Amino acid sequence: MRRWKGVLRTPLGLAATALTIGVLVLAVVAPILWTDEANAVDTSDILAGPSADHWAGTDNLGRDIFYRTLVATRLSVELALSATIIAVVAGLVLGTAAFLLGRRSGRLVSAGINIAVAFPGILLALFFAVIFGVGATGAVFAIGLAGAPGFGRLVQTLVAGIGSRDFVAAARVAGVGRVRILFRHVLPNISEPLVVNATISAGSALLAFAGLSFLGLGVQQPRYDWGRLLMDGISSIYVNPAAALAPGTAVLVAGLAFNLFGESVAKALGVGVVGGIPALPRVPAAPEAEEVAAEVHHQHDDVVLDVRDLEVTFPGPRGPIRPVRGITFAVRRGEAVGIVGESGSGKSLTALAVSRLVGDPGRVDASRLELLGTDLRASDSRAQRRLLGTSLSMVFQDPMTSFNPTLRMGGQLAEVARHHQGMDKKAALERAVDRLRSVRITEPQHRAHQYPHEFSGGMRQRAMIGMGLMGSPALIVADEPTTALDVTVQQQVLDLLAAIREAEDVALVLISHDVTVVGEVCDRVLVMYAGKIVEDLPAGDLATEARHPYTRALVAAVPDMDTDLDEPLAVIPGRPVDPADVPLGCAYAARCPLATDRCRAEQPPLETDAAGRRVACWHAGEPIDVEIRDREDVYEEVEAS
Structure with missing residues (x-):
């Protein structure tokens, strides 16, 4: 109600609302009040011009054109709204097909939309009018289906944008089905532009109907709409121009009313439209899900997550691209494992693959991928969705996009x-x-009754963790959970994760660029480079016992309280490897001061030493000089890139 009052306070909103209500009221009352006057035949006053008795003159049977224009409002508006409903429904089906069916099946629908959009709407309307036949019913379907591709393209674009947001991914992790995600999380967030477009489409439908009726393909005698009256008026335009001007003005005013009202109604509805979307019935979970999970957990002792030879592949212009190239690790109950590396090293994709969030055209392969003993490589099922929804908690990087802003x-x-x-x-x-x-x-x-924008960044991130605790999670995957937060709030979030892990005996996988944070929070650290694990070592050994040159370079590049501000910074030379162009041998060789011909020709295996630490390097543990560069050189290089 407050939003409506706010809209009505603006001149545009007030005028558009009043004009639209006037058109709709006229559509209801005009046939009741003036049908007799509109149909009265007076052969003694045929094709008369405007007068005090007939404001817009008379037609070839002496009927009053002004009254006929008023009465035609109902049929014109009814047909336009009917066609708009068809366009909206068909457009929603077409636009959401890719989201519901997956990208592969959705490509066929998308191709059809692209082809249809390439044709002018009036040509499509004429095409469908020929198929459905002459008359009002055929014209409704013709105009409705002609408008569906454009509306479908808009829906497709908006759905794709919202579908990539973190709160949608969180719903998928929780095991929520595609249909429920669509109606609860996606459509409410795109309702405003859809309402605007649908309302404007009603105005366009009015014009399209006028065009079809004018061409003789729409409403047929003895019924009449504005287009039919315009057709009749054109024949006598030189004798009585008002005969065509009256229905033409009606089309213009009604179309303008719907267009302006579209902007106003979008502001009025805002997020309130969410309440009007019914929640889908809850799908009962398979009764055996908890029993299976408990049995498997007993068999595998305390292993929560078991990953073997994990690969993530995407199609590329020059062949498949593998951002994650065969990584192996396990996480036990109550253990905190950190994954560090530069951007593009495959950290986040590893988390998405574990959470089953890598969609088409990406492909996830592994010789083993198990959560609490349940094989995550198997096809989607209710039991698997229940397991992911209750036993796995995903904390995303940006707390602002982690929640649906309309709920x-x-x-x-x-x-x-x-x-x-x-x-x-x-x-x-x-x-x-x-x-x-x-x-x-x-x-x-x-706070439970507030919207996400009413929470601070730290509160949103803590609430995201709270969402993961709605079930009984055995594993929390936190992907850069403190990146968007200030230092004080970062520490609060990290302390909270540590407290939950200790109190609930929950396993934690923490992904971060900050090796210092990982070293403080985690028990074990996995260092990734170019999609592979290059070192796996205890967090306590990260600063002093790291053996891989890349790990030591990461640690050295992080300044601490003892760093001399007058000395140049330690940096890692060069740039990370492009996943589409990974060289032979060790991917780090081009940046490594210890690299030899063997490093450039042979890829080192990830070997385990007597202490249980793993490292993939031909020169592991050899002395290395950290490159020192002047700050100004670093800043210039960053600005140039």
Whole structure:
């Protein structure tokens, strides 16, 4: 209600609303009040010009054109709205096909949309008018289907944008089905542009109907709409121009009303449209899911995540690209494992692959990929979605995009409990409040009814962790969880993760660029470069016992409180390897001061030493001089890139 009042306070909103309401009211009352006057035949006053008795003159049977224009409002608006509904429904089906069916199946639909959009709308309308036949019904389907490709293209673009957001990925991790994600998370976030486009389409449909009726393909005698009246008026335009001007003005005014009202109604609805979208019925989880998970957990002792030979592949113009190239690791209950490396090393893709969030055209292969003993390589099933939704928690990098901005925080957290644990709305909300309290958010009862934009960055990140605790997670995957936060809040989030891990015996995989943070929080560190693990060592040995030149360079490049500010910075020379062009041998050889011909020709294996540490380097542990460069040179290089 407040949004509506705000719109009505603006001159444009007030004028558009009043004009649209006037057209709709006229469509309802005009046939009731003036049908008799509009149909009255007076052969003694045929083709008369405008007068006090007939404001727009008369037609070839002496009928009053002004009254006929008013009465035609109902049929014109009804047909335009019917065609708009068809265009919107068909466009939604076409536009969401790629999201629901997957990219491969959706490509065929997308190709059809692209071909249809290439043709002018009036040509499509004429094509469908021939197929469906002459008349009002055929014209409704013709104009509706002609408008569907354009609306479908808009929906497709908007869905693709929202589908890549973190809160959609979080819903997928929680095991929420595609249809529910579409109706609960995607469509509400694109409702405003869709409403605007649909309302404007109604105005366009009015014009299209006028065109078809003018050509004789739309409304047929004895019925009449504005287009039919315009057709009749053109025949006598030299005798009585008002005969064509009256219905033409009606089309113009109504189209303008719908177009202006589109902008106003978008502002009025805003996020409120979410409440009008019904939630889909909860899919009951397979009863054997918990029993299977418990049995497998017993068989595999305390291993939570077991990854063997994991590869992620994408198609490229010169052949397949492998950003992740056969990595192997395991995470045990209560263990914290850090994954570090420069941008492009494959850290985040590893987390997405483990969480089953790598979609088409990407492909994930592994000789083993198990969570609590359940094979994640198997095809999607209810039991698997339930396992991922309750046993795996994903904390994303940007807290602002981690939540659906159109839903209240409590409702978003409660979705997991309602979808997977069968709780009713009240019990799920109470659980959400309890989880917000557990992640140290003050006044959780009040905060649960707020929207994400009302939370600070640190609060949103803690709430994201709370969402992961709605079930009983055995593993938390945190992908750069502190990147967008200030230093003080970073420490709070890291302390919270450590406290949850200790209290709940939860395994943690922490992905970060900051080797210092990983060294403080984690028990073990995996160092990745060019899609492979190059070193696996205890976090306590990171600063002093690292053996791979890349690991030592990462540690040396991080300044600390003892760094001499008057001395140049330690840097890693060169640039990371392009995943599409990985050289033979060791991928780090071009940047490594210890590299030899053997390094450039042979890829070193990841070998395990007597202490259980792993390293992939032909010169592991050999002395190395860290490159020192002047700050100004570094800044100039960064600016140039």
